[in-house]
Amino acid sequence: VGLGSVPLQDAELAVRELDHAVKNLGLRGVEICTNVNGRNLTDPALGLEKFFARCEELGILLFLHPMGYTQADRLTNHYFNNVIGNPLDTTVAVSHLIFDGAMARHPKLKVLVAHGGGFLAHYWARMDHAWRVRPDCRTVIRRPPSKYLEKFYFDTITHDPQLLKNLIERFGADHVVLGTDYPYDMGEEDPLGLLAQVKRLPRAARDMIAGDNAARLLKLK
């Protein structure tokens, strides 16, 4: 099954295209970038609240995939705007969805995040500390930000079995799905092999990650 694409620069059109993709074409979700022409996903000027509401209402999967960071003057060498820029843009997007309340207002929204959730899924506690000690961090959400991070789903693209294990143990085997990033060189050519290298992972957890979670999220069974 496939995911659709929507023109997020126009929220009304994005909602119409989402409806078309799901209702007419039978697609099970949409993939969006982690910013819209350099604007954060919760930027009021974009008005994407209605788009997130429609995604939640339709029960489809929203897949977030970055394309480098939008201010990359210091990331020009060594492919850093992919190596660092991708997990960064993801972190900025997910952080805004959390702190600006999109996840709180749409508790049934299913959001899958590429590359094992980027930096944030592996270094989440700093935002909780900020929420606890800084009044400017708790203007919108009432619970610690990591409680909303736990709502997201993450793919297995971590490039290391121990990092993947950390991810699974932190967010639960029911929140991790197999990823390939095919056909890019930064992808994982042997995702089942990577999963098999995760130590002491129960068979039930492995089955969920290798397919059952995706089947549920994409309504394949």
Next chain:
Amino acid sequence: VGLGSVPLQDAELAVRELDHAVKNLGLRGVEICTNVNGRNLTDPALGLEKFFARCEELGILLFLHPMGYTQADRLTNHYFNNVIGNPLDTTVAVSHLIFDGAMARHPKLKVLVAHGGGFLAHYWARMDHAWRVRPDCRTVIRRPPSKYLEKFYFDTITHDPQLLKNLIERFGADHVVLGTDYPYDMGEEDPLGLLAQVKRLPRAARDMIAGDNAARLLKLK
């Protein structure tokens, strides 16, 4: 004991001030920011190679501490230029020190990184994958980048005992030192309490982190 400060915008002056700080004032190291007026630490225009060489020669500790990201247009709300910007600027700095070969050329350089090493120490495998698959990532260094990351030292400011445990298990108890970030609100008020919450940490490892490593790095004994 204290650390000195040096004017990195002028490499010659930085070396002179480093010598003064160490030889005349008895300081045991210097603290520098993770960029120099928005330039990466390995930017040829800065010419800091001689500074790193002098740090190595003197055997002093170089402490990297960020002050937000230098291109922060998308990090203006929710204190994000600290919450995200600090571990990001650290990541950009450490990545350049690794990929541009500063760590390879100065194998005895002792670099301590604030905030548990920022994002990179907790999400290090993507750079190794890039080094393996991308020719533009292996123009300088001959070994996987994480081999150089393992040379760094990290403080305990992770805000969560499991993240701290992950850090210790990945880089070794001999590479982690107690951090406070005192007196800032993003600091850790009870660093020994955080360390005590790390499960199944041997007493010897705890002692190293709580003081022995710092004593060694700062030549206190």
